[in-house]
Amino acid sequence: MMTLLIDNSPVLIPLIFLATALLIPVVAAKRKTLAWPLAFWATIAVVAVSIFNVRRVICDGPVHYRLGNWAPPIGIEYVLDHLSAFVILVINSVALLVLLHAKKVVARELPHKRVPYYAAVILMLCGFNGIVITGDLFNLYVFLEISALSLYGLIAAGEKQSPVAAFRYLIMGTIAASFYLLGVGFLYMETGSLNMADVKAILPTVIDQPAILVALVLMVLGMGIKMALFPMHGWLPDAYTYAPTTSSAIIAPTGTKVGAYVMLRVMFFVFGVNFVSKTLPLTQIISWLSAIAIIYGSVLAIAQKEMKRMLAYSSVAQIGYIGLGIGLANPMALIGALFHVLNHAFMKACLFLVAGNFRYKLGHSNVSRLTDAVRKKMPWTMAAFTVAALSMVGLPPLSGFFSKLFLILGAYENSAWYFIVIIFISSLLNAVYFFRILEKVYMRPRIPVPGQEEETDVKRDEVSASMLLPTLILAAGLIIFGILNAFIVKGIINFMIPAGM
């Protein structure tokens, strides 16, 4: 039994999620309270499998799993290498913490939709994990649509405007997926294979065909929309703002990362570093778009009054860092991008959970209405917010500093000084929009409002432990990753650098 589980550990990840997603509506049909435990325990199981998989990859090297024992390229292959094992662990651990937080929030925000909501969350996670683990280009498309369809539902469950935001995302997401599918079609017609490793092996023989270039451009374009790379980010702010708290907290850290992962996988592991950076100015275009995204997202984040919308624009900027690391296409920059995948997942999840805590206790998350009462009312939430905010700005002991450091080193290696300037400017802009809140809550002396009696003692009114714990764990994670950055980079990220870079 144990060996059976161990042999099949790669396939267990999407399988557990898929089975749970189908199980939830059946089991919880009568007793709605069962939906959350099912989703939660399934995610715990998957996190355990993910940790085991990371260990397995580090000890034994990449695992190639044949689905149904059909040998590739005919069968579908699941590839568990350092990159996919790492991204899967990041996605699932963030999802687990957000789900822990979700119990009370969903019970309050969506009391009647609990069962389908959790089923959709689990189905979306199934899609994300499938995208990351599969080694087959068409299988990836199917998982992409599984995750996207559940995503639309998760977004549309929110406020009054949310279906409109979801509809816009649906249009953009379908364009993205169709572009990707079209690219796969061109690639398949030239190479006759859908297996990533096989395509990579065949590509050198047909590399002069213009269709290969078209395939690459279409696939990168599609993934650019999915990861919300500037100027294809239009769907993101509305979707994150109007979605329910849990949806935005789970989508923001995972969804766009998966898009970035596919872009990375396709560009460097299928087409190869040489082809991507020599034949076309593609990597340059991506790094410039990312640089614009970094500045544009940060500036617009400053202009927002609503905290969730501010975080959404900040996501556009943070995706820019990952895109910049991909675009610079050298080992240091790529380490920065991959480390930022981890950091940004934890930072954004933490910040969205803080916004959720504010909404839960204060009834709003409007930046202009936050006062110094918050620091007495919710000291721990504010502490988590402060850690995540400082990490976003990039203060040294926190992990956000190190991803920026690696990116700067990568830009230095390419002698691209302008990107270093952009990273510095964006750090300052980040500081502006986060210190705006910190200043309001911690620094501003209380101004007595005439005609309104002063609240002398604000009662402590912190959210309950099940909501506070994940927020604090995420914040603590940022400190730990910062301290252990060399260990993480040397232990696992170093092995993700594709051949020929």
Added chain:
Amino acid sequence: MLKSTLDFILGHYAYWFTFILLVIGLYGMMMKKNLVQKLIGMTIFQVSVIIFYIAGASKWGGTVPVIEESLLHAAHVQLPDPAHYINPLPHTLMLTAIVVGVATTGVAFALVISIYKRYKTLNEDALLKKMREDKNDDLTD
């Protein structure tokens, strides 16, 4: 020169039509104001991708890639040359893509119904105007 260009255009006519469909679909999704019209554009767009795959797999004088056991031993039956077999994989892939397309359209219509119930309109401009009014209400309270 002219002949080869003409041959190129005529030889790839299926792709030209696919391309035109693709552009019509994109135009519908981007430019039309009504949400249902956008959805029609989306369907056209998805169908064009499906036709692209099918066109790529087709060949003149092709046949189904099926070997009938009973025919193998019958002397008078000429088995088709394997080179004439039509690649079945793109067709199978597109079956999946069609299913995905149907699911997407279903979700999209559910969203459209939900939007109509809340805003009583499907025109994008009117929707944006109403959404902005909602937002102003949020800020004043």
